[in-house]
Amino acid sequence: MREYTLAAAGGIVLAVVLEAAVLRTGMFLDRRYWLALAIVACFQLLVNGMLTCPPIVAYDGRRILGPRVACAPVEDLAFGFAMVTATLSLWRWTGRRPR
């Protein structure tokens, strides 16, 4: 079973729900989040390449869809999105103004 594919999709959903329904910092309406996300994504491809081209980290082909970007499974992009989105949402939340 493509468990990493399922987990990665779940990661996206949970990160989006965390921001949109739980912490609600308005991040998805803030262009600075999207710009930071785009910059981080570029560096993620670089680091993904360094980790998965040698490979330092090797993936079981039965757990993933198959397509790869910079040697890493596409699922890694979802993993990265979930991690960065959750982190930035929490960062904004911990710095929010008191009401």
Added chain:
Amino acid sequence: MFGRATYLAVMAACVLVTLPLELVLRARVYARPRRWLASLLPVFVVFGVWDYVAIRRGHWSYDPRLTSGVRFLGGVLPLEEVVFFLVVPTCAILTYQAVKRLLGPAGDRERPDRARPDRLDRERR
């Protein structure tokens, strides 16, 4: 080139490359250690658990020639992954703060960086 320190060297490079964001652009992430660590902790735990389960279930594995061999939680979670879950989210926050510095604070619900301390920001400035 770095042998068993290769993965750790990649992580060190991430820290070094983003350091100017704090030191030059004054991202003020390391300057607010309580808020920094509070933001990191939930992500560290959740993604650490994800990683642990994925390794146990064979989703991915690590080349013993390019990793330190130090592992936690019953010999499962590599030291490098623990470092990864601290370093990469930190790089993301530094990037976000740098973008904020460059684009300005326009229209968000966060406290301005130079105003009174954040909820989790009791350190001296």
